[in-house]
Amino acid sequence: MQCTATQPIDGVTPLRTSKLFGGEHSAAQPGPGGRGAFKAALVEPRPGMVVGLYNGNGRDELRVNLLNDSRYVHFSCLLGGTSQGRVRGIAIAPRVGEGHIGYAPGERFSVWYSPDYRHLELMLTPEMLGELVGDEFERIGDIQSGFIMRATPPGSRTIDAATRLAQRVEHQGASPLLLHAAVLEFLGWHFEGLNRNGVQDAVPLRERRRLLAARERLLEDLSAPPTIAELAMEVGLNQLKLKRGFRSLFGMGVYSLFQRHRMERARELLYHYNVTETALMLGYSNISHFSTAFRKQFGVLPGEARKNTLISVQCPSHLSSGISGSA
Amino acid sequence: MATARSADLAGFAPTLLSADEFDRSRQFRVAADRDRFFAAHALKRRLLGVLLGVPGAQLRFERQWAGKPQLVGRELHFNLSHSGDWVVLAISRSAPVGVDIEQGDSALPEGMLSLALHPDDRLAREPDSLVDRFYTAWTLKEAVSKGVGIGLALPFTQLRLEPSAPTQYRCRHGDELWHAEHRKLEGGAHLAVACLSPWTRLRLLRIERGI
Numbered sequence: 001m002q003c004t005a006t007q008p009i010d011g012v013t014p015l016r017t018s019k020l021f022g023g024e025h026s027a028a029q030p031g032p033g034g035r036g037a038f039k040a041a042l043v044e045p046r047p048g049m050v051v052g053l054y055n056g057n058g059r060d061e062l063r064v065n066l067l068n069d070s071r072y073v074h075f076s077c078l079l080g081g082t083s084q085g086r087v088r089g090i091a092i093a094p095r096v097g098e099g100h101i102g103y104a105p106g107e108r109f110s111v112w113y114s115p116d117y118r119h120l121e122l123m124l125t126p127e128m129l130g131e132l133v134g135d136e137f138e139r140i141g142d143i144q145s146g147f148i149m150r151a152t153p154p155g156s157r158t159i160d161a162a163t164r165l166a167q168r169v170e171h172q173g174a175s176p177l178l179l180h181a182a183v184l185e186f187l188g189w190h191f192e193g194l195n196r197n198g199v200q201d202a203v204p205l206r207e208r209r210r211l212l213a214a215r216e217r218l219l220e221d222l223s224a225p226p227t228i229a230e231l232a233m234e235v236g237l238n239q240l241k242l243k244r245g246f247r248s249l250f251g252m253g254v255y256s257l258f259q260r261h262r263m264e265r266a267r268e269l270l271y272h273y274n275v276t277e278t279a280l281m282l283g284y285s286n287i288s289h290f291s292t293a294f295r296k297q298f299g300v301l302p303g304e305a306r307k308n309t310l311i312s313v314q315c316p317s318h319l320s321s322g323i324s325g326s327a
Numbered sequence: 328m329a330t331a332r333s334a335d336l337a338g339f340a341p342t343l344l345s346a347d348e349f350d351r352s353r354q355f356r357v358a359a360d361r362d363r364f365f366a367a368h369a370l371k372r373r374l375l376g377v378l379l380g381v382p383g384a385q386l387r388f389e390r391q392w393a394g395k396p397q398l399v400g401r402e403l404h405f406n407l408s409h410s411g412d413w414v415v416l417a418i419s420r421s422a423p424v425g426v427d428i429e430q431g432d433s434a435l436p437e438g439m440l441s442l443a444l445h446p447d448d449r450l451a452r453e454p455d456s457l458v459d460r461f462y463t464a465w466t467l468k469e470a471v472s473k474g475v476g477i478g479l480a481l482p483f484t485q486l487r488l489e490p491s492a493p494t495q496y497r498c499r500h501g502d503e504l505w506h507a508e509h510r511k512l513e514g515g516a517h518l519a520v521a522c523l524s525p526w527t528r529l530r531l532l533r534i535e536r537g538i
Binding site for chain 1: 392434501
């Protein structure tokens, strides 16, 4: 069932989203309405479940008025570039990595996409969504009202899941089971984000801005963390607010967050450097402290992880994904 | 625009708040935070109720895409801010509005300077100190950003302040031109309001003892 409002608006008939995005999944590429400003790749793992990956062409920005004729609930994540829009007077401007849930059949949007825009969208019919999430359904909002537009906070897990799903869409021919799994994982992290939304409300916007600055400063140099007192002073929060805010907003304490990023970085560095070099680069003077911390996060010692990554680098790509995936 | 000290609003009946707001107020562990939250939401319901001619407790609110609250089914724009024991509510009949108050008594947060200023920011009157300069720019941009309603997606470094009168500013966001005004209150607090349509008269209401 498509919404077929075709009344001219302000003297201009807006483009239908199904024309532009292939949102009704019949078109593998956008029609003439897309004007070649971006490329769309669409897959339909199951009836009622469509995944779209949209990439700007790197040259042209796209500014267009749209009439949404999709009856899907959209779960999306901006992976790169900028997208801005307005619907019902509400400004929409996701940050990269931020989740977005939208259901707005028949609504008019004005949108703008930058040339380097990259965007992943999971579209589910309300029936399919109900089948997948059961009672959780109402947590996204009141679908009976016919309009849902909301952001879910950015999280590294949402971005990871979105990136994996985007890869599955791009490399078509991937296992249908893995594609389906990636869809469920992406959807799962969206719902997790909704959990954090309630907590996040307890942190006022002004504090969130300061907490984000604190996070940036904290992760600036992964070999030397600032003290909590320094960090608090630099962003103008007291230490208690800083510590509590980190837990509410990022789901972990200041040093846990630092340590997590430090170990993620360690894992990357181990591709190119040995264990001692990696430890030193990350500010460890004691290798066994580094090894213990690494094992605490990944369950393997850095030496073992390095061995695995070296194998996966030398293997053909279709084998390596299996090997590195187990590390 | 109405400003108040939270202690002056403590006399409102708790039943003025919705069950959800009341529950949220109980989540604050520090009494001062709880009182300020209560004061802000009581002020919001009381004043909006008076303007709309309905009991404040009956008003219903919903959240926009990125969390900005709005009234359900009514064409009245508002925005709340609080800092220290200050509470401020801005209301506009014509267009989206944003407001920010900063007590501004803390030391200058050095780490935030580079995040708050645009290289071409111009202030109407050069403030007395760097701290004042920071909080002037900060509150003005926070007011615009809250008005737009996209929260942290709007980096302050991309907002350029352009003075249009002794306390007034213009600030462009995409295709939109926001109008803003900055005031310094007694005790040194910085207050800024921003609205998508220019105003002929800005009424500043100071609430001293209940309403």
